[in-house]
Amino acid sequence: MEDVPAHLLIAAELRAQIMAGNLEPGAQLPSTAQLMDQFGAATSTVQAALRALKKEGFLDSHRGKGVFVKASPLAVVDVAAYYDPASRGVTYKLLDVAEVRPPADVARALGEDLAVLRYRRTDRDGTPVELSWSYYPLSLVAGTALTGRTKIRGGAPAVLAELGYPEREFTDRISTRAATAEEIERLNIPPGVPVLRQFRVIYSDDARPVEVSVIVKAGNRFELTYRQVIPTEEA
Incomplete structure (x- = not known):
């Protein structure tokens, strides 16, 4: 050490x-x-x-x-929840919207090489706690509200539902890694503190991927929780 x-x-x-x-x-x-x-x-x-x-x-x-x-600064997040139910004091700031070539893992998950990116920061009680990069297939959302920089009533799910692609399920991959320089700056992460990285793929009907989000949380501010039912062993 x-x-x-x-x-x-x-x-x-x-x-x-x-x-x-x-x-x-x-x-x-x-x-x-x-x-x-x-x-x-x-x-x-x-x-x-x-x-x-x-x-x-x-x-x-x-x-x-x-x-x-002090009282714990950790926010407990149910990894099985689509939205964080503990949303009091939570605000969002849209940092960027652009048509991009997404990272390789995102492109593979979307099945497309071009996407619309919506990049935002989440604050809790005035403290930056999360960054999210949400990618949508350009072929699907071109010309919709998702390409604009204004707040969308009902968010991305409402836009996708109007297009005939309601969000049905998602998968998460969760890992930890060292914070990047941008993450350290935007989330005010102390030296040596890692981040939690969620790689979320959201599907519509017929397993059609309609959104991929890369969500980065400061590791010193979140605790993930989940519950799993244990199957009964059949005789």
Whole structure:
């Protein structure tokens, strides 16, 4: 771990303890001196780690009292849900709309080499938390509201339904990776924090792909949940 700055390692350990519930909201962290002893680090290194976690929303400090764990900044998302049901405080900003040649994996999923891209950022309570690149087959949506830069009543599903391609089901592939420079800047991601990447393909009737979305979430702000029914073993 020689290439990883010491303060990031300390922040990662404390973040893991908070996310695991070992340090609950309202709990006071050990003093700087105690953390120095625990991690064998200098004052400046410990303070840098604490600053990083404060910036992420995990910690808060009170002058003369110490550093405390804040309520979890994580948004819990049901991976089986089409829309995030916890949408209070959520706003969207359209960053770009363009006709493009999509990335290779998107083109393969769409079955076409040309697409309309709608690129947007999602904010939760004023904090940027997600970027999404949504691609639609150009042959399907050319000349529709999806090519414009205005907000669409009912969103893409309404436009596709009007075209005779109602959205019926989707598949998700979820992975993690290091954040790109653009993602770090637009989502204000701290150094060393990975992103969650969802690759979502939405199908209409007859398994016709009508949308592919690449959704990137800051890994320190989301927790994914899912429920699976266990089949009863037949005798």
